[in-house]
Amino acid sequence: DGGITQSPKYLFRKEGQNVTLSCEQNLNHDAMYWYRQDPGQGLRLIYYSQIVNDFQKGDIAEGYSVSREKKESFPLTVTSAQKNPTAFYLCASSVDRLDYGYTFGSGTRLTVV
């Protein structure tokens, strides 16, 4: 079945360490997105990419970095510059059509210890 896979489901990081969250899709979608969700809050957009080798900052990009070397993959690195990285991270993808919904992964819960 086609879908979007995020790994790992749970991730623990020590303060000062960088960590990379994986996001892979086999839906042949052009666009991919990273969102962050804090408890009781909605989703906030970190980065998005509409095509391979191109990506744009979202609303809260500081302290994060991404790459899009393959259509299927859009990894997110949470750097030590991110002041409050503990959160639930969600990856999504979509075709480049405005009348189409996003498909979301099941998320990665990152905890800084």
Next chain:
Amino acid sequence: DAKTTQPPSMDCAEGRAANLPCNHSTISGNEYVYWYRQIHSQGPQYIIHGLKNNETNEMASLIITEDRKSSTLILPHATLRDTAVYYCIVRGVYNTDKLIFGTGTRLQVFP
């Protein structure tokens, strides 16, 4: 900022229709209304979307008022598995327009 306003929470008895309202008074003529839901600790799930006309699929119905300033998502026969946070989102027609999530409505379906 989100362009929509939703009640923070609602209850619904199992088997009854759940009607979730959404206000989007500043919607422009070519913006879509999308609905997603998020079951606890999972990724959001697409439900339905519409532009002007009412829409129905296997999950729900979407009723959009004639002036397009509000809409209602209808789950015709709610089940316990429909307990989730429901997000109403307005999205523009340009490729640069992204989904912007508010805090949604927490729907609790009870037996």
